[in-house]
Amino acid sequence: MSLNLTDPSLLQTKAYIDGSWVDADDGSTFAITNPATGAVIAEVAKTGAAETRRAIEAAQRAMDKWKILPAKQRAQILRKWFDLMMANQEDLAIIMTAEQGKVLAESRTEIAYGASFVEWFGEQAKRIDGDVIPGPSADRRIVCIKQPVGVVAAITPWNFPNAMIARKAAPALAAGCSIVIKPASETPLSAFAMALLAERAGVPAGVLNVVAGSSSAIGGELTGNPIVRKLTFTGSTPVGKMLEAQCAETMKKTSMELGGNAPFIVFDDADLDAAVAGAMVSKYRNAGQTCVCSNRMLVQDSVYDAFVEKLVKATAELVVGDGFTAGNTIGPLVNAGAVEDVDALVQASISAGAEVAFGGGRHSLGGCFYQPTILTGVTSEMAVFRNEIFGPVAPVVRFHTEEEAIAMANDTEFGLASYMYTRDIGRVWRVSEALEYGIVGINEGLISNEMAPFGGVKESGSGREGSKYGIDDYVEIKYLLMGGLDR
Ligand SMILES: NC(=O)C1=CN([C@@H]2O[C@H](COP(=O)(O)OP(=O)(O)OC[C@H]3O[C@@H](n4cnc5c(N)ncnc54)[C@H](OP(=O)(O)O)[C@@H]3O)[C@@H](O)[C@H]2O)C=CC1
């Protein structure tokens, strides 16, 4: 499949280790396919533990100089990387739509979203301040300094193949760390293109490395090698738990951005048109394949029917198809397994009594396409309520009181994003403080940006990405106590 890139060199297929593009040691490769058509886009170097070990050792060597580079120089390099990502936005978006499937408009938006983290942490690089603490006695003073945590390993998912890397690499590099990145096997091309632009921006050899291939072999090296001092992961909760356990042996610092099960609460005083608009963007973005997608629509009894009617009408306007075709507004799921998983949850819930208000199964286009689906009469025992759907399926659940809505919203092991629509300021504060989540969208369905501390609680993970807090995960605080200062 030809991608018709303005700059064809952005389509890289080899591992990027210590500033060189290299094949796998054994020459093996794996195919990257377009989920909309099944066409093979590229064959990519399938690396493993040995290549990963070399990347980690290169990152360790490179960090010696990178961490002592004046912060302003690191900031300038990150700014250049941002500029190059934006200058190549269209090519990066084409590569993303080809390997992940999201419609081109969403890919363009993701490139800008990913680049915004590089811009933000380029600025933050110059603001990693310490403290001077009054001494415990006349002859002593205390100073706190912040130092880079060390070599960072990043393991990222396929649903945001650019932004999830930028959200980790940018603060790591800003803090003076070096990094080894393992992208998802479905979407390594976006990662390689980012590495090429980082190289062009002046990121020195070894500071940023990308290895794709056997996730267990690469992951085993990233989590087991004592040189790696931090693992940052975005992906499913089961894999996150396993990686966390693997990191325990060498007491690595970890950040875990895991699964979600977002409630979308619509109270009887909500602006229903605004609520439906928010539901559409928070549900169907990336074909429902985001960890902050509304996963359960909880709607108060008196507005339930009106909300469902409006949501069906809006959903019927979605155009399913190839992400490259103008006019299509929702693309395929990432692979056939995803279609199986989503359909299993839908059919199990229908068998348990849920009713289909729209869609209800696989799309007539076949392949990785799935119908946008609205289920009503959903209860808390049903599969679509208890599980993260990760597809274009909107379960609608009825509630009667504010207390019932809060209890239902919190009835999950997850705690990442949540949403509510109401115009009652007292209710906004009562419900926001009662929700067990890291993020609350209030009268808004699009909540993610680089200036906010993105992250969850409970089994949605730990740590925060973005915002002034985002650098904290990449530094260690050290205090210096100076004595004898009175003589
Ligand atoms: N909280 C958040 O910000 C986000 C959470 N997620 C969650 O992730 C899930 C969907 O994404 P998905 O990519 O399927 O998640 P996975 O957890 O399956 O994969 C995420 C990454 O982990 C890697 N991985 C899988 N198994 C191992 C292993 N044994 N050792 C090392 N690495 C491994 C994958 O590699 P490979 O591709 O080779 O399998 C991929 O790079 C959903 O639950 C979603 O909610 C997704 C994005 C954001």
Ligand SMILES: O=C(O)[C@H](O)CS(=O)(=O)O
């Ligand atoms: O991986 C995800 O789902 C993202 O974290 C969601 S967002 O930050 O792009 O909204």
